[in-house]
Amino acid sequence: MTQRERQILQWIEADPMISQEALAERAGITRSSVAVHISNLMKKGYIAGKGYVLRSGTYAAVVGGVNVDIGGQSYAPLVARDSNPGRVRISLGGVGRNIAHNMSLLGVDVRLLTAFGDDLHAQRVAASCGELGIDISHALQVPGGTTSTYLFLNDVDGDMALGLSDMDICERITPAYLASNLSLLNNAQVIVADTNIPAESLQYLVTHCTPPVFVDPVSTAKARKVQPVLGRVHTLKPNRIEAELLSGVQITDDASLRLAASRLLETGLHRVFISLGTQGVFAADQKEMLMQPCIPAQMRNATGAGDAFMAALAWAYLEGTALAETARAAAAAAAIAIEGEETPPCLPTQSAAAWPEYNFVSFQFLIQEDLYHAAQQVS
Numbered sequence: 001m002t003q004r005e006r007q008i009l010q011w012i013e014a015d016p017m018i019s020q021e022a023l024a025e026r027a028g029i030t031r032s033s034v035a036v037h038i039s040n041l042m043k044k045g046y047i048a049g050k051g052y053v054l055r056s057g058t059y060a061a062v063v064g065g066v067n068v069d070i071g072g073q074s075y076a077p078l079v080a081r082d083s084n085p086g087r088v089r090i091s092l093g094g095v096g097r098n099i100a101h102n103m104s105l106l107g108v109d110v111r112l113l114t115a116f117g118d119d120l121h122a123q124r125v126a127a128s129c130g131e132l133g134i135d136i137s138h139a140l141q142v143p144g145g146t147t148s149t150y151l152f153l154n155d156v157d158g159d160m161a162l163g164l165s166d167m168d169i170c171e172r173i174t175p176a177y178l179a180s181n182l183s184l185l186n187n188a189q190v191i192v193a194d195t196n197i198p199a200e201s202l203q204y205l206v207t208h209c210t211p212p213v214f215v216d217p218v219s220t221a222k223a224r225k226v227q228p229v230l231g232r233v234h235t236l237k238p239n240r241i242e243a244e245l246l247s248g249v250q251i252t253d254d255a256s257l258r259l260a261a262s263r264l265l266e267t268g269l270h271r272v273f274i275s276l277g278t279q280g281v282f283a284a285d286q287k288e289m290l291m292q293p294c295i296p297a298q299m300r301n302a303t304g305a306g307d308a309f310m311a312a313l314a315w316a317y318l319e320g321t322a323l324a325e326t327a328r329a330a331a332a333a334a335a336i337a338i339e340g341e342e343t344p345p346c347l348p349t350q351s352a353a354a355w356p357e358y359n360f361v362s363f364q365f366l367i368q369e370d371l372y373h374a375a376q377q378v379s
Contacts, residue, residue, distance in 0.1 A: 006109070006133030008037050012047060059109035059135075060314055061185050063178070063205060064096020064194035064216075065170045066114045066139075067148035068121045074156050092128050093150055095194040095218055095307055102311030102333070103192075104132045108318065111135045111188065113181055115172040117145035138181050145169050173197040175204040185209045192314050195222035206232035212270070212317070216310045217242045231268030235317070237310050239275040257282055258289055273313065273327065275306065283327040292327035295335035308337035 008023055020038070024031045041047045074086040100112045112134050116122040118141055125147065129136045148167035155161045178185065178201055185191060185205070192214045193205055202225050206213050212234035217223035223242040226233065230246065240251055249260035257274070261284040264272050274282040280293040312333035316326040 005037050005041055006104075008034065009041060009047070010133070058189050058318070059111055059187075060103060060190045060192065060318065061111045061113060061188035061211075062096050062100040062103070062192045063113045063173065063185075063197060063201075064094065064099070064192075065148060065167055065196035066092070066094035066097035066112070066116055066125055067150050067165070067167060068124070069093030070149065070151045072153045073158070074154065074161075076156055078153070078155050078161055092125060094148065095196060095216055096192075097125070097129075097134075098304055098307035099192055099194070099216070099311045099314075100129075100134050101132055102308050102337075103314060104134050106311065106315045108315055109133075109135075111138060111184060113138055113140075113173070113178070113185075115140040115142060115145070115169050115177075116147040117142055117169060119145075119147055121147035121149070138184055140172055140177055142169060142172055145172070167196055170196045171198055173201055175201050177201075178204050179208070182208060186211065190214060190314050190317055192216070192310065194218050195225045199225040199228075202226070203229050214310065214314055214317070216306070217246075220245060230264065233269055235271040235273070235313060236264065236269055237273045237275065237306070237313060239306075240277070243272075243274045258284075261289060271323065271326075273309070273330065275309070281309075281327055281331060283323055285323050288323055290324055290327065292324075292331050295328075295331045297335035297338045304337045305334040308333040 004027070008027065011018060011023060011026060020031050020034045023038075024034045027034065038047070069091045070088065071091065072086050072088045074084045076085065078084055094114070096112065096114055100110045103110050110133075112129065114136070116125055116139065122141065126136060146166075146169065148165070148169050150163065150165045150167070152163040153161050175198075186209055188211050190213075191205060191209055191211050193202060194216045195202065195218045202215070206229045213232070214235040214237075215226055215233050217226055217236070217238050220241050223238060223245055226236065227246055230236070236246075238246060243249075243260050243264070244251055247260040247263040249256055249263055251257050251260050251274075257276075261272055261274060261282060265284060265286060271283070271285045274284075276282060278294060280291055283290050283292055309330045312330040313326060316329045321329065
């Protein structure tokens with residue numbers, strides 16, 4: 001589903017008897033263009049017949065953090081304990097929100113389960129999700145709460161040198177909150193979770209939810225939350241250090257890399273994609289193991305590559321792709337993110353309706369511009 005189709009569908013959900021003329025006026029397009037979008041929505045099964053009878057379509061659920069990112073980029077090599085010239089940007093972030101953002105741009109209908117405060121940042125989050133077509137109607141807004149904030153500093157090459165997070169509000173994503181949304185979770189085709197949520201909440205997801213659960217370990221410290229439930233997770237995306245921690249195997253060469261993947265799969269894990277930085281990603285399931293090189297890209301910012309990668313993994317699962325094709329699609333998605341100057345897109349000072357289209361995560365290129373097929377040729 002495109003962003004325009006999602007926007008039109010939301011208007012129809014609010015008023016099933018709305019006319020095409022009214023939709024055209026709201027969207028600022030011609031009536032004939034609206035008719036084309038409605039025809040596409042009918043073909044895709046989201047609406048049916050006169051009066052726009054709504055049908056529940058395929059969707060993914062993302063459970064995780066949403067926060068405001070304050071990011072700095074140095075103009076020169078960083079000097080410790082000194083003021084470094086550079087630029088500072090404020091943008092929306094959070095692993096869960098970023099994954100939902102990327103999946104939405106891939107055409108996936110996404111429901112985001114998260115927690116945020118009732119401050120100005122929360123208003124920006126809600127406005128942005130509305131623009132992107134991300135459903136946050138089941139998100140938890142905490143009265144008097146503060147939306148989480150993440151501060152990071154990138155070096156001159158775009159690699160993160162330091163990060164500091166204030167994400168206490170994620171502790172509100174409790175098993176009780178998830179239980180109140182169990183029907184929504186169980187009707188999803190896939191659930192993607194990050195480890196910013198409490199360990200008991202992650203355990204609730206894998207023990208009470210029927211769809212496959214994908215997990216992003218987020219960081220070495222938070223990856224430990226996955227250890228007790230590894231065997232119930234469908235897909236895991238650790239980096240080298242996280243894979244060593246969870247497998248108990250120190251990765252020093254190809255043999256130890258394969259051993260680490262095998263140890264993880266022995267728990268009952270279905271798929272694992274171990275990120276190896278510039279070396280690429282090592283993908284493994286119960287049938288095969290393979291190395292996927294990085295897709296060539298000019299790196300401007302590596303901060304959001306992992307979120308892009310995870311979003312593409314979930315999208316590829318919904319598309320029914322095999323292990324190799326999944327790894328290549330995810331590598332291509334990460335390459336797109338790396339070439340973006342801002343991750344996630346920068347918040348302008350104008351109203352949310354005036355925010356520009358986001359370039360770095362235009363994952364529809366994977367489908368519409370044949371980047372996915374180009375990635376296949378690289379391997």
